[in-house]
Amino acid sequence: MSAPLSVRDGKNLAPWLRAQVASLPRTLRFAEGASADLTVIEGQGAWTSEALDRVNGGARRILVVDPEADEPSEIQRLADVAQQADARLILSEGFAGNPAIAGFCENLDGNYDNILLRGWADTDNRSRLLTQIRIARALGIQLSILENVIFSTNALLAEARGIFGGSLAFVSFGSTRTQACAARYSLTAHSPTRIASLVLFDATNARPGEASFVTAEGSRSLPTIYESAHRRQLRLLASDDESGSSVEELRGFAEDVALTRAAGN
Amino acid sequence: MGKSQDGGQGQLGVGIVGAGVVVQGIHAPILQGLTDEFTVKAIWDSDPRRAEDLAAHLSTRTAGSFEDLLADPTVDVMLICSPAPFHAPQAIASMRAGKRAVLVEKPLCTTAEEADAIAQTCAETGARLLVGSMHLFDPAWREVQRLLAENPFEISSVRSNIVLPPNSRFEAWSFERTNETQPAHVPLDDRHMMRLWLLELAIHDLPLIRRLLPPNALPRVISARLLSPNGYAVIAKAGDILIDLVAMMHDHWQPEWVLEAMGPRDQLEIAFTPSFVPAGSGRSRIIRKGSWVGSEPAFANGYFAEWQALGQAARDDDYRFANEEFVDDFRFALSIAEQACALLNGGNAK
Numbered sequence: 201m202s203a204p205l206s207v208r209d210g211k212n213l214a215p216w217l218r219a220q221v222a223s224l225p226r227t228l229r230f231a232e233g234a235s236a237d238l239t240v241i242e243g244q245g246a247w248t249s250e251a252l253d254r255v256n257g258g259a260r261r262i263l264v265v266d267p268e269a270d271e272p273s274e275i276q277r278l279a280d281v282a283q284q285a286d287a288r289l290i291l292s293e294g295f296a297g298n299p300a301i302a303g304f305c306e307n308l309d310g311n312y313d314n315i316l317l318r319g320w321a322d323t324d325n326r327s328r329l330l331t332q333i334r335i336a337r338a339l340g341i342q343l344s345i346l347e348n349v350i351f352s353t354n355a356l357l358a359e360a361r362g363i364f365g366g367s368l369a370f371v372s373f374g375s376t377r378t379q380a381c382a383a384r385y386s387l388t389a390h391s392p393t394r395i396a397s398l399v400l401f402d403a404t405n406a407r408p409g410e411a412s413f414v415t416a417e418g419s420r421s422l423p424t425i426y427e428s429a430h431r432r433q434l435r436l437l438a439s440d441d442e443s444g445s446s447v448e449e450l451r452g453f454a455e456d457v458a459l460t461r462a463a464g465n
Numbered sequence: 466m467g468k469s470q471d472g473g474q475g476q477l478g479v480g481i482v483g484a485g486v487v488v489q490g491i492h493a494p495i496l497q498g499l500t501d502e503f504t505v506k507a508i509w510d511s512d513p514r515r516a517e518d519l520a521a522h523l524s525t526r527t528a529g530s531f532e533d534l535l536a537d538p539t540v541d542v543m544l545i546c547s548p549a550p551f552h553a554p555q556a557i558a559s560m561r562a563g564k565r566a567v568l569v570e571k572p573l574c575t576t577a578e579e580a581d582a583i584a585q586t587c588a589e590t591g592a593r594l595l596v597g598s599m600h601l602f603d604p605a606w607r608e609v610q611r612l613l614a615e616n617p618f619e620i621s622s623v624r625s626n627i628v629l630p631p632n633s634r635f636e637a638w639s640f641e642r643t644n645e646t647q648p649a650h651v652p653l654d655d656r657h658m659m660r661l662w663l664l665e666l667a668i669h670d671l672p673l674i675r676r677l678l679p680p681n682a683l684p685r686v687i688s689a690r691l692l693s694p695n696g697y698a699v700i701a702k703a704g705d706i707l708i709d710l711v712a713m714m715h716d717h718w719q720p721e722w723v724l725e726a727m728g729p730r731d732q733l734e735i736a737f738t739p740s741f742v743p744a745g746s747g748r749s750r751i752i753r754k755g756s757w758v759g760s761e762p763a764f765a766n767g768y769f770a771e772w773q774a775l776g777q778a779a780r781d782d783d784y785r786f787a788n789e790e791f792v793d794d795f796r797f798a799l800s801i802a803e804q805a806c807a808l809l810n811g812g813n814a815k
Contacts, residue, residue, distance in 0.1 A: 354621035376727035
């Protein structure tokens with residue numbers, strides 16, 4: 201067994217995040233100082249500039265947990281610097297990074313005409329919209345522009361046309377700020393004969409996403425995955441698998457932030 | 466006003482206008498389960514054979530004409546299930562003929578002027594008006610209304626999400642057609658299609674949405690589009706509340722009919738059963754900080770409850786609806802439908 205990789209400044213992480221690191225004792229251990237193998241940054245505030253500092257300071261494996269919107273140009277710059285430094289930087293998103301998404305996408309069957317994205321979370325309108333756009337991207341939905349965007353104090357609705365499964369689909373966004381229930385986002389995709397649905401929960405714990413498919417033969421649910429998005433991404437960053445640490449992912453994030461910001465008031 | 470044969474305390478005589486699928490599949494079975502309260506006295510349909518088939522099934526007579534039905538003194542209450550353009554004149558004539566109460570299938574009528582005329586006739590005759598908005602009578606909604614009266618909450622958004630297989634999927638499980646005549650398929654342009662969707666499908670939930678909004682709120686429709694292959698998506702705003710209306714009807718088997726209202730601290734959700742099926746009432750939830758109150762499906766559905774309400778209305782017995790409520794429901798729905806149609810811009814939004 202190889203020695204665990206060290207995670208820098210564990211004491212500064214949120215308790216729930218420290219617990220996730222601690223759940224991987226054969227893979228990770230906490231360490232002090234800049235020489236650690238992994239750096240975990242929480243994605244609030246000016247996380248881009250912090251990540252940039254860490255890359256410039258020599259960090260080569262960085263996990264950004266729940267990245268919020270930051271200046272798209274700064275995110276692009278971070279992507280450039282990470283690429284030049286050959287640094288692996290993973291955006292660990294609580295909803296768009298849910299491990300259920302991969303299985304859901306693998307089981308999609310054909311084209312879908314109408315996609316409904318809905319969200320319930322105690323975050324502001326643009327944060328929820330960004331989360332939904334990120335989920336759409338994770339599902340392979342290519343969006344270009346949002347139409348009929350309408351905000352109220354605590355809710356938003358928007359529409360888009362997106363390429364999904366190779367064909368053009370109507371995409372409807374809707375979400376509301378609420379403390380009534382656990383934060384969750386859902387997607388329902390409809391074809392004339394099939395329905396695919398996915399419900400994603402907050403990744404501060406490991407409540408599994410719910411993926412199901414309705415066809416003429418019946419309804420089928422995918423097996424549950426009791427691993428949070430963040431734990432999955434921590435394992436990925438600690439591994440030699442570089443599939444999730446593309447600068448393209450950062451560039452995509454910058455595009456999605458820009459799309460969110462372009463949505464009218 | 467007419468009196469029922471037993472002096473108004475026993476069975477109420479029912480006159481039925483229209484013998485189509487809705488009467489065959491919904492009202493006739495309900496009435497057969499409420500024989501202590503109602504007895505069908507006569508049926509009239511513009512297609513005499515269809516009226517005869519249903520009348521034979523219900524062991525009652527056919528009326529030779531609509532006027533013949535109106536003139537029948539044993540008819541206390543009228544059920545109007547003709548095509549929508551006939552609703553207003555037939556409802557008005559029924560009230561003017563002295564019928565105690567009139568149950569009109571939705572939509573109540575087709576124009577604001579007709580709605581005004583119905584409201585005026587109600588006021589002049591004292592007749593009771595009900596519209597077959599079964600979700601309004603559904604025990605799940607009634608429970609939500611009770612809970613909201615006790616603990617109202619601030620609402621940020623309202624969503625009506627209707628996903629339905631074709632009606633034909635359910636019909637065969639709920640009734641046998643007495644007559645297989647199908648209405649001729651008339652192709653509609655996009656504006657007519659949108660109007661039809663909103664006034665015949667969304668209208669199940671629009672009266673409930675109206676009651677969730679502040680009094681007299683009239684939503685401004687922001688966007689409306691028809692969905693492929695069958696459905697609609699409408700976005701509206703009323704004050705600071707967003708309204709999301711989506712429906713899809715396509716060839717699958719899984720229905721989902723949800724009305725949701727969200728607030729900063731509360732979530733209201735009602736899951737209704739599809740139309741036609743006698744599957745009981747909806748299920749309601751009001752969730753606050755992870756805990757919920759609400760109701761599980763009850764035996765009686767909204768159709769059953771609307772007939773009970775009609776009986777109460779005709780007898781003036783603990784009846785809780787004002788005629789004007791139903792007229793206002795229609796005005797509300799019509800406003801949304803007309804705004805949505807106008808936004809289709811000649812029918813190219815699909």
